[in-house]
């Protein structure tokens with residue numbers, strides 16, 4: 001059944017397929033990866049059926065092979081994303097994303113007094129612990145946990 005649905009987004013010859021994106025995060029992923037300013041051929045589908053999410057999105061970027069560092073930036077919004085590297089129409093590699101140690105931009109500090117919420121300063125966090133999503137702000141040192149995490 002899911003195969004039929006995925007046919008609505010054609011196979012690509014070369015490039016990267018980002019699968020299992022929660023449907024409501026599709027445009028955040030597009031923005032985090034800078035795909036809104038990318039000249040490559042991009043196809044996507046959303047509200048596709050998924051066992052894990054109910055609704056998932058998929059993005060296919062032709063002729064683009066991202067650095068792991070760039071792909072990992074989407075882990076905050078799409079921690080279960082699966083990356084498929086396509087060469088000559090074949091999946092040659094599958095990868096997961098992992099939350100990076102240092103997160104610049106993307107997330108908002110939950111502390112309303114933080115300078116990043118009051119001046120035009122890019123946020124910067126360190127991952128406190130690899131097992132839980134807790135981000136320590138470089139500016140105010142407060143820890144933003146998953147339940148308070150807002151994506152910019």
Ligand code: CTP
Nearest residue numbers: 006010011012013017019060084086089090091
């Ligand atoms: N894909 C593609 N172009 C290709 C080959 C694959 O766009 N030339 C896409 C498929 O549509 C699929 C993803 O890449 O969304 C992974 O392909 P594949 O491993 O063949 O599919 P599945 O086994 O369904 O992947 P998984 O269960 O790991 O998500």
Ligand code: ZN
Nearest residue numbers: 109114137140
């Ligand atoms: Zn802060």
